[in-house]
Amino acid sequence: MENQTNELNSPSGLGVSKQNHIATSFLDENTGDRIIRLGDVDFPPRKVWMKTYGCQMNYHDTERILAHLKNLNFSHTEDLDEASLVLFNTCAVRELANNKFYSQLGELKHLKKKKGEELVVGVGGCVAQTEGKDLVKKFKHLNFAFGPDTIDTINDMVYRTYAGDNKFSVNTWDRSSNFSIETKINHGTPQAFVNIIKGCDKYCTYCIVPYTRGRERSRKQAEIVEDVRRLVEYQGIQEVMLLGQNVNSFGKENGERISDLIMELDQINGLEILRYTTSHPYDVSDDLIAAHGEAKKLSKHLHLPVQSGSNTVLQRMNREYTKEHYLGLLEKLRKAQPEIVLSTDIICGFVNETDEEHKETLDLLEKAQFDFIYSYVYSQRSKTRAAKMEDFLTQEIRKSRLHEVQAFQLSIQEKIRSTMVGKTYRVLVEGANTMKGETKWKGRTNCNRVIHFKGPEDLNLKWHWVDVKCISTTALSCQGELLQDLGRRLQ
Numbered sequence: 001m002e003n004q005t006n007e008l009n010s011p012s013g014l015g016v017s018k019q020n021h022i023a024t025s026f027l028d029e030n031t032g033d034r035i036i037r038l039g040d041v042d043f044p045p046r047k048v049w050m051k052t053y054g055c056q057m058n059y060h061d062t063e064r065i066l067a068h069l070k071n072l073n074f075s076h077t078e079d080l081d082e083a084s085l086v087l088f089n090t091c092a093v094r095e096l097a098n099n100k101f102y103s104q105l106g107e108l109k110h111l112k113k114k115k116g117e118e119l120v121v122g123v124g125g126c127v128a129q130t131e132g133k134d135l136v137k138k139f140k141h142l143n144f145a146f147g148p149d150t151i152d153t154i155n156d157m158v159y160r161t162y163a164g165d166n167k168f169s170v171n172t173w174d175r176s177s178n179f180s181i182e183t184k185i186n187h188g189t190p191q192a193f194v195n196i197i198k199g200c201d202k203y204c205t206y207c208i209v210p211y212t213r214g215r216e217r218s219r220k221q222a223e224i225v226e227d228v229r230r231l232v233e234y235q236g237i238q239e240v241m242l243l244g245q246n247v248n249s250f251g252k253e254n255g256e257r258i259s260d261l262i263m264e265l266d267q268i269n270g271l272e273i274l275r276y277t278t279s280h281p282y283d284v285s286d287d288l289i290a291a292h293g294e295a296k297k298l299s300k301h302l303h304l305p306v307q308s309g310s311n312t313v314l315q316r317m318n319r320e321y322t323k324e325h326y327l328g329l330l331e332k333l334r335k336a337q338p339e340i341v342l343s344t345d346i347i348c349g350f351v352n353e354t355d356e357e358h359k360e361t362l363d364l365l366e367k368a369q370f371d372f373i374y375s376y377v378y379s380q381r382s383k384t385r386a387a388k389m390e391d392f393l394t395q396e397i398r399k400s401r402l403h404e405v406q407a408f409q410l411s412i413q414e415k416i417r418s419t420m421v422g423k424t425y426r427v428l429v430e431g432a433n434t435m436k437g438e439t440k441w442k443g444r445t446n447c448n449r450v451i452h453f454k455g456p457e458d459l460n461l462k463w464h465w466v467d468v469k470c471i472s473t474t475a476l477s478c479q480g481e482l483l484q485d486l487g488r489r490l491q
């Protein structure tokens with residue numbers, strides 16, 4: 001009995017563009033299950049398992065893919081054994097994530113052997129963009145690969161596979177000048193990622209992203225504001241993270257600015273916290289700095305990746321700013337918003353980094369006084385300009401510099417964190433951890449610090465706003481005591 005119809009076509013979010021089939025659904029007389037019929041392919045209820053590597057943009061893409069797949073009757077599972085569809089969302093930026101992905105994909109052949117054709121395997125993300133065709137050839141159990149710019153047509157690809165087409169790779173760019181989407185969430189939490197710009201025009205010499213995600217394109221400010229308003233009003237969202245590879249470039253092609261977007265979003269009733277990532281120091285403008293002082297809902301935390309404290313290394317990285325310019329930005333930000341908490345990324349041992357250049361990074365850490373840093377040893381990515389530079393540095397030197405950077409930063413962090421003791425913070429509780437038989441809640445402050453605290457045993461505080469007094473800190477953790485529970489909404 002056919003009882004519903006809808007047309008599956010992109011970019012409405014349903015994700016079937018080429019076939020343009022009408023989807024119908026009916027109830028299976030034997031099982032009572034709702035079956036979706038698309039063309040001549042039936043989609044009974046199935047499970048999809050997904051593994052995501054890399055940045056927040058990838059996690060956001062995964063969320064989007066899962067939302068699309070609901071329209072083909074797929075629900076998400078954490079249990080690989082019960083999945084009919086297995087998808088990887090890959091990252092080409094870090095070697096570690098890359099290696100993990102290859103080993104997990106390799107291991108999957110055993111599950112494919114067990115389940116046979118019933119198991120469909122796809123690989124998406126940045127690795128699929130550059131190596132999709134090779135992957136499909138190399139891994140017999142891989143059905144298809146797709147680049148990051150094709151995620152809104154995931155249902156096309158899944159349909160094609162179930163219709164009998166196999167072993168294909170899709171890595172076309174969306175060449176339209178207009179980047180327009182609607183945010184899709186299906187997680188039921190009050191936090192949402194909202195993509196505002198895609199691609200990157202910066203071409204840092206060590207980075208593969210411009211080759212995997214293409215040129216910068218921004219959504220229109222009005223569309224984003226409506227999107228966020230809808231998320232807040234109808235989906236209970238209270239905290240929004242604006243996402244992009246370089247969010248500071250937002251709106252350039254449309255004559256718009258991220259500072260104006262922030263100020264407009266700041267007016268939305270019911271939205272409590274607004275964050276944005278990732279920032280490029282070159283594009284941090286005075287109007288954006290001013291917004292940090294003016295917007296009431298803008299987080300008092302900014303992650304501003306510096307990568308190195310040496311001007312010559314920054315030049316080799318093509319980062320387009322100097323150490324002095326960067327430190328000047330921090331000064332202006334602290335002036336505009338005295339409570340701001342700052343963090344950064346550091347790459348240790350970039351190509352031919354000298355001892356002197358490394359010391360410049362330690363000096364920058366001393367001067368910048370970051371709340372925390374993410375630090376890595378430089379890892380060469382093929383197809384980047386840095387990969388073509390002759391490199392004399394050994395892995396041992398890189399690792400020892402990483403340890404030095406981390407130890408030095410921890411000593412700075414310990415002092416900064418100790419100033420939190422005795423202060424009260426409003427936090428959104430994200431979950432609980434049990435260690436040595438003791439359960440503690442953990443919540444994130446407006447300035448992005450995580451605080452652990454005990455709560456009454458009979459109360460589930462997840463996604464509640466609470467006030468917590470910080471009672472002790474180490475370089476890496478904060479402990480607090482609960483002062484008051486404000487419930488799930490502040491207003």
Ligand code: SF4
Binds near residue numbers: 201203207208210
């Ligand atoms: S700004 Fe540089 S590091 Fe960041 S995504 Fe663009 S090219 Fe990569």
